[in-house]
Amino acid sequence: MxxxxxxxxxxxxxxxxxxxxxxxxxLFDSQPAGVELTHIxxxxxxxxxxxxxxxxxxxxxxxxxxLSSHADIVLELAGGLDPAGEWVRRALEAGKSVVTANKKLIxxxxxxxxxxxxxxxxxxxxxxxxxxxxxxxPGLQQGLAGDRITRIEGxxxxxxxxxxxxxxxxxxxxxxLKEAQALGYAEADPxxxxxxxxxxxxxxxxxxxxxxxxxxxGDVPAKSITEIAAIDFAYAREMGCTIRQISxxxxxxxxxxxxxxxxxxxxxxxLAWSHGTENMVLVGGAYGGDVVFSGHGAGxxxxxxxxxxxxxxxxHGSCAVGLPSRKIGVSGDFLLRHYIRFVVKDRPGIIxxxxxxxxxQEINIHAILQKPGHTKENLPFVVIVEPCPPGPxxxxxxxxxxxxxxxxxxxxxxxxxxxxxx
Amino acid sequence: MxxxxxxxxxxxxxxxxxxxxxxxxxLFDSQPAGVELTHIxxxxxxxxxxxxxxxxxxxxxxxxxxLSSHADIVLELAGGLDPAGEWVRRALEAGKSVVTANKKLIxxxxxxxxxxxxxxxxxxxxxxxxxxxxxxxPGLQQGLAGDRITRIEGxxxxxxxxxxxxxxxxxxxxxxLKEAQALGYAEADPxxxxxxxxxxxxxxxxxxxxxxxxxxxGDVPAKSITEIAAIDFAYAREMGCTIRQISxxxxxxxxxxxxxxxxxxxxxxxLAWSHGTENMVLVGGAYGGDVVFSGHGAGxxxxxxxxxxxxxxxxHGSCAVGLPSRKIGVSGDFLLRHYIRFVVKDRPGIIxxxxxxxxxQEINIHAILQKPGHTKENLPFVVIVEPCPPGPxxxxxxxxxxxxxxxxxxxxxxxxxxxxxx
Numbered sequence: 001m002x003x004x005x006x007x008x009x010x011x012x013x014x015x016x017x018x019x020x021x022x023x024x025x026x027l028f029d030s031q032p033a034g035v036e037l038t039h040i041x042x043x044x045x046x047x048x049x050x051x052x053x054x055x056x057x058x059x060x061x062x063x064x065x066x067l068s069s070h071a072d073i074v075l076e077l078a079g080g081l082d083p084a085g086e087w088v089r090r091a092l093e094a095g096k097s098v099v100t101a102n103k104k105l106i107x108x109x110x111x112x113x114x115x116x117x118x119x120x121x122x123x124x125x126x127x128x129x130x131x132x133x134x135x136x137x138p139g140l141q142q143g144l145a146g147d148r149i150t151r152i153e154g155x156x157x158x159x160x161x162x163x164x165x166x167x168x169x170x171x172x173x174x175x176x177l178k179e180a181q182a183l184g185y186a187e188a189d190p191x192x193x194x195x196x197x198x199x200x201x202x203x204x205x206x207x208x209x210x211x212x213x214x215x216x217x218g219d220v221p222a223k224s225i226t227e228i229a230a231i232d233f234a235y236a237r238e239m240g241c242t243i244r245q246i247s248x249x250x251x252x253x254x255x256x257x258x259x260x261x262x263x264x265x266x267x268x269x270x271l272a273w274s275h276g277t278e279n280m281v282l283v284g285g286a287y288g289g290d291v292v293f294s295g296h297g298a299g300x301x302x303x304x305x306x307x308x309x310x311x312x313x314x315x316h317g318s319c320a321v322g323l324p325s326r327k328i329g330v331s332g333d334f335l336l337r338h339y340i341r342f343v344v345k346d347r348p349g350i351i352x353x354x355x356x357x358x359x360x361q362e363i364n365i366h367a368i369l370q371k372p373g374h375t376k377e378n379l380p381f382v383v384i385v386e387p388c389p390p391g392p393x394x395x396x397x398x399x400x401x402x403x404x405x406x407x408x409x410x411x412x413x414x415x416x417x418x419x420x421x422x
Numbered sequence: 423m424x425x426x427x428x429x430x431x432x433x434x435x436x437x438x439x440x441x442x443x444x445x446x447x448x449l450f451d452s453q454p455a456g457v458e459l460t461h462i463x464x465x466x467x468x469x470x471x472x473x474x475x476x477x478x479x480x481x482x483x484x485x486x487x488x489l490s491s492h493a494d495i496v497l498e499l500a501g502g503l504d505p506a507g508e509w510v511r512r513a514l515e516a517g518k519s520v521v522t523a524n525k526k527l528i529x530x531x532x533x534x535x536x537x538x539x540x541x542x543x544x545x546x547x548x549x550x551x552x553x554x555x556x557x558x559x560p561g562l563q564q565g566l567a568g569d570r571i572t573r574i575e576g577x578x579x580x581x582x583x584x585x586x587x588x589x590x591x592x593x594x595x596x597x598x599l600k601e602a603q604a605l606g607y608a609e610a611d612p613x614x615x616x617x618x619x620x621x622x623x624x625x626x627x628x629x630x631x632x633x634x635x636x637x638x639x640g641d642v643p644a645k646s647i648t649e650i651a652a653i654d655f656a657y658a659r660e661m662g663c664t665i666r667q668i669s670x671x672x673x674x675x676x677x678x679x680x681x682x683x684x685x686x687x688x689x690x691x692x693l694a695w696s697h698g699t700e701n702m703v704l705v706g707g708a709y710g711g712d713v714v715f716s717g718h719g720a721g722x723x724x725x726x727x728x729x730x731x732x733x734x735x736x737x738h739g740s741c742a743v744g745l746p747s748r749k750i751g752v753s754g755d756f757l758l759r760h761y762i763r764f765v766v767k768d769r770p771g772i773i774x775x776x777x778x779x780x781x782x783q784e785i786n787i788h789a790i791l792q793k794p795g796h797t798k799e800n801l802p803f804v805v806i807v808e809p810c811p812p813g814p815x816x817x818x819x820x821x822x823x824x825x826x827x828x829x830x831x832x833x834x835x836x837x838x839x840x841x842x843x844x
Contacts, residue, residue, distance in 0.1 A: 026709055133710035135565020142564045143557020146730025288555035288727035291717035305710035308568025316743045321735050
């Protein structure tokens, strides 16, 4: 647009880490019309200085230098709720538009921040908050606003996908986690990723945009991937499945069914095809059917692409199509088949006791799988149960947990049905 | 946006066929804020009238009723260059924004129409022109503007994908085409689809948006899928491949390499996973890596979703991020391996003659495949050649065509390399 070219918008970067420096680098490489980097803020900024940034850019460790400046657009790339949330609020209050990659902040406070942005006639864009370089948020806001989306299934955490797709080839969890940490894919404390908290924040944002449902982050049940063992991939393969960390949300009457955690995924589902740090999002619409987005969700450059795309959208006078969302309750009670893996010291009568506990809760057994090659002293086997609500199953598993033959806590995974996932 | 809700934008539909009636139906079902259907135009409109459209909507067979009305946004869903192009031009000149699903019009005249729209401070959106319900255009414009896209590979024609994915299961072309026609997936005259002209128009639009390259539609080599036989799928399978109609464009120095036509696609490529009428687009970016979009590309409802999403974007004050494109030459000279299938009446010396003709052009043979089960009277076999430019290969095949043993014209398909397609 000629306006954008005539008067360049001044841009400040808050946080000069991996993403911040990628954003600056791409801006200098590609020199997009209409924008000009004027400020870079970071704590202890001296150690961050790089020689390829032109001298016209002001480096600062005082955020007030940015908030009180003439910067038109602030790129918040520091992450975390605090103090980043306060910076975003103050930037919006000062009439600056904000682009952020901060999924935690948008999941927790996105609705209030959107409202604040509108009241100040400025913009809040956060395309990088979900799936990084994969344009899921713009695709939903600009391209699928005309549909009524009823279902989201996603692989939203590259770290978990890296770990699980490596385990698919036979490795155990602990060494693969170490490898992920060595490669920089996993943090020293991997809890946010492996426990599903990172994916959950992203699922909450997608639910708001796609399902127009405001759900409270803490209400979505999240299950860790740490209990998955190589043997589970062997059993999954026998069932024509693999295992992935799946983030799901589905509108059903007046609630949203939503969970984050490891699931058995049929090989026929696109979700089974994502490998390494790839992200994938499948949305199901009442009119348009299923649409799949996939690509590199994380890393400095892919995330920077999303940030710069948002920046250019603002500079070119675009705005997000924000359709109204409504507060709604969450339940994790998907009615699905379950994969239940036991590790026992074998003796006669175990299957009878397990079957009895399940029958008491009116849960039907679909199949029992026992791969050869294990000793009776340490025997893993699997019971597949017919679709059942999690409540009664939990009761049955609590009863089973008291059996003296169990050597390990029982692993209970839901199975993504082909009709939902293919 | 409160403005949109306060003053509803008046919307006219030009063309009440499959897509037009889906658009009207979804508008009445979902009642999105900010827009109001006021006119429906069609030739011989009387036969189109339906009782579920409220009486406030004016039905007309005189396009002047729309062009001279107070309609703010015109949805052009008639298709074709003429008279639809004239209607779009006149609507824009009258200051009305336009949403169109017309790939032919946008491929041929999109740049001039974009310019006209900007000069009138109104909008021209055409998200439905490529891949229907899959938000490729919004994803590229809003979500990937920050990247430098260098490569597009797509399955852009659902009819061809339906035919080829059915042939993958063993059927021959002619009966599958008949089935596609019976199902309404293919026209009585299927040329536009099977010859690649439909996909080529879409590839030209994607090249403009993603590669920022203006190419002339007729300059892109298009090859028909009609020569593909069931035997080619058998040979492709032996090579770990399948066959799909692939639309490709790649920026290389100061030209765009681009072709549309059937190719061998490795099973490991996402492009091999699309079945039925599905569409899929893979874009490769310098910073963000590969991003894949897929879903239902055609049909009334998916296309209507794209049209209504564009309509809502305009009603909510959004605009497309139109980055400048430049005129650039096209070449079809991808340097790739080729699959060459001969059908011969066997006699000694055929391989030697073929190998000699290839060697004269300095083309190396990578493999020769001959499946058992065919008679010497009608023997299909395949020669795979190392990557070579199409020019010398064409010369070699012209020489080979003169051999008296050939029973059918030789089929020459490029092979999508795993490093490009996976």
